[in-house]
Amino acid sequence: MTVATKPSPQTKTRRLEQLAILVDQALERLLPDATAVPPIVHEAMRYCVLGRGKRFRPLLCLGAAEAVGAQARQALPVACALELVHTYSLVHDDLPAMDNADERRGQATCHRKFGEGNAILVGDALLTLAFEVLGRNGTPNGLEIVRIISHACGTTGLIGGQVLDLQAASHTLASAAKALTDIAQRKTAALIAASVVTGALAGGANANQVRAAQRYGQDLGLAFQLIDDMHDQDGLAAAMGVDAARDEAHKLISRAVKALEPFGRRADMLRQMADWLESTSERAPTR
Ligand code: GRG
Numbered sequence: 082m083t084v085a086t087k088p089s090p091q092t093k094t095r096r097l098e099q100l101a102i103l104v105d106q107a108l109e110r111l112l113p114d115a116t117a118v119p120p121i122v123h124e125a126m127r128y129c130v131l132g133r134g135k136r137f138r139p140l141l142c143l144g145a146a147e148a149v150g151a152q153a154r155q156a157l158p159v160a161c162a163l164e165l166v167h168t169y170s171l172v173h174d175d176l177p178a179m180d181n182a183d184e185r186r187g188q189a190t191c192h193r194k195f196g197e198g199n200a201i202l203v204g205d206a207l208l209t210l211a212f213e214v215l216g217r218n219g220t221p222n223g224l225e226i227v228r229i230i231s232h233a234c235g236t237t238g239l240i241g242g243q244v245l246d247l248q249a250a251s252h253t254l255a256s257a258a259k260a261l262t263d264i265a266q267r268k269t270a271a272l273i274a275a276s277v278v279t280g281a282l283a284g285g286a287n288a289n290q291v292r293a294a295q296r297y298g299q300d301l302g303l304a305f306q307l308i309d310d311m312h313d314q315d316g317l318a319a320a321m322g323v324d325a326a327r328d329e330a331h332k333l334i335s336r337a338v339k340a341l342e343p344f345g346r347r348a349d350m351l352r353q354m355a356d357w358l359e360s361t362s363e364r365a366p367t368r
Contacts, residue, residue: 093353097140100153104139105131107161111214125195125203126210130168132186137305137354138163138276141298144350145280148341149290153350156283158214159226163276165211166230170239170272172204179243208234222282229282233275242267257320262303265317269309270302277301277351293340297351300337304330304358311365318365327362334359 088096108130115124139160146156175182175190177197182190192200215227232238245264249257277298281290307330310316311323318326338355341348 093349097350097353097357100140100143101136103154103157104136104143104160104164107157108164111161111210121195121199122202122206125191125199126206128188128194129172129185129191129203130165130207132188134164134168134186136164138167138273141273141276141301141351141354142280142283144348144354145277145286145294145298146284147350148294148344148348149281149284149286150347151284155220156280158217159220159279159283160276162211162214162230163272163279165207165214166234167272169204169207169211172200172207174243176200179247220283221285226279226282229275229279233271238267238271238275242269242271258317261317261320265303265306266299269306270299273302273305274298289343293343296340297337297355300333300340301355301358304333304337304362307333308358308362308365311362314366323366327365330362331359 112127112130113123115127117123142156142160142163143153147153171185172191174180175185176192183193184190188194190200191203195203211230212227215223215230220226234240236244242264245260246268249260249264274295275298277294278291281294286294307317307326310318311326311330314323321329334355338352341351344351
């Protein structure tokens with residue numbers, strides 16, 4: 082008789098690491114060769130995407146496909162497209178006209194290494210490639226996936242969030258938490274929620290499963306930004322106070338995990354992603 086044993090925490094972590102490697106390998110294959118003409122843009126695209134990213138959004142996408150009973154691999158092209166979109170947003174967010182950042186993913190930002198003009202074009206090229214990848218594959222619900230990712234990138238999502246962020250300097254502290262929550266919903270939670278929903282759709286989700294995926298992704302996405310701000314001691318953490326931000330992140334993560342109940346054990350990878358996020362909040366500064 083074989084006795085079913087629960088996978089150990091180490092086995093589960095190893096699986097996430099292996100899936101992140103699978104994503105890296107797929108990205109490596111789909112990015113144009115660094116020597117292809119014009120080489121500078123291709124070298125820069127590879128430099129930005131293949132840098133030290135956590136692959137949080139691709140892993141959520143693969144986990145959501147698994148939650149609805151598909152093989153995680155079935156969502157791999159969608160997972161890669163999401164990472165390309167995310168990397169585009171980082172490259173543009175770092176530009177002198179936005180955050181004017183010097184470092185990203187432990188290395189010089191794209192514009193510092195390749196020049197501002199090239200960095201603008203790299204962002205454009207990554208976003209365009211993402212949609213080429215989505216158009217290439219025979220994933221179930223392909224058109225709906227394109228619609229959802231486009232919506233998350235647009236003025237209700239990333240771009241709208243960035244526009245509000247550019248205006249945010251004028252907010253008083255009292256209104257800051259509300260305004261910053263709106264920005265976080267758009268800049269961060271929209272793409273994270275889209276990662277979960279499109280992963281579920283790539284796995285053939287039904288309407289109830291899509292709704293549950295959306296609830297999980299939205300709450301997890303907002304918690305992600307709260308915790309990021311706790312680490313940087315700015316944004317929502319500065320406006321609400323670190324302790325209130327930690328409590329709020331904890332509540333959001335608990336509610337996100339509750340939304341996974343209809344999926345049963347098949348959503349364990351998504352539960353593990355939520356646990357991982359919660360554990361990062363414990364390492365943030367206390368005040
Ligand atoms: C669309 C013009 C335009 C600009 C982009 C949405 C946006 C505007 C930029 C996103 C940049 C940003 C700092 C968003 C907040 C979310 C966040 C903390 C991103 C960092 O994501 P991680 O921690 O990064 O997953 P890695 O490098 O691990 O992928």
